[in-house]
Amino acid sequence: MIILKDLTLENLFGDEEVEVDCPSCNKTFQVEFKKVLTPNSSVECANCGQEIVINHDETTEKSLKDADKSLNEFNKSFDKLEKAFKKFR
Numbered sequence: 001m002i003i004l005k006d007l008t009l010e011n012l013f014g015d016e017e018v019e020v021d022c023p024s025c026n027k028t029f030q031v032e033f034k035k036v037l038t039p040n041s042s043v044e045c046a047n048c049g050q051e052i053v054i055n056h057d058e059t060t061e062k063s064l065k066d067a068d069k070s071l072n073e074f075n076k077s078f079d080k081l082e083k084a085f086k087k088f089r
């Protein structure tokens with residue numbers, strides 16, 4: 001269950017697996033999303049052990065930033081809602 005508070009990309013999708021292409025052995029392997037969430041994070045190829053630095057292209061970067069912003073807005077609204085409910089008591 002997702003607790004509707006302090007939503008971040010990491011706790012929403014952190015355990016999802018994404019595919020990474022290894023430039024060294026050309027194999028595709030899967031890593032957890034949280035490991036590539038930050039630009040320039042590095043992962044190790046599951047096949048050949050090559051260290052791969054993950055660069056986000058502009059589209060990815062923008063999507064991540066937008067999603068992050070939306071989640072922040074959501075968290076703020078949720079806080080306000082929570083405060084409003086407390087007033088009724």
Ligand SMILES: [Zn+2]
Binds near residue numbers: 026
């Ligand atoms: Zn490799």
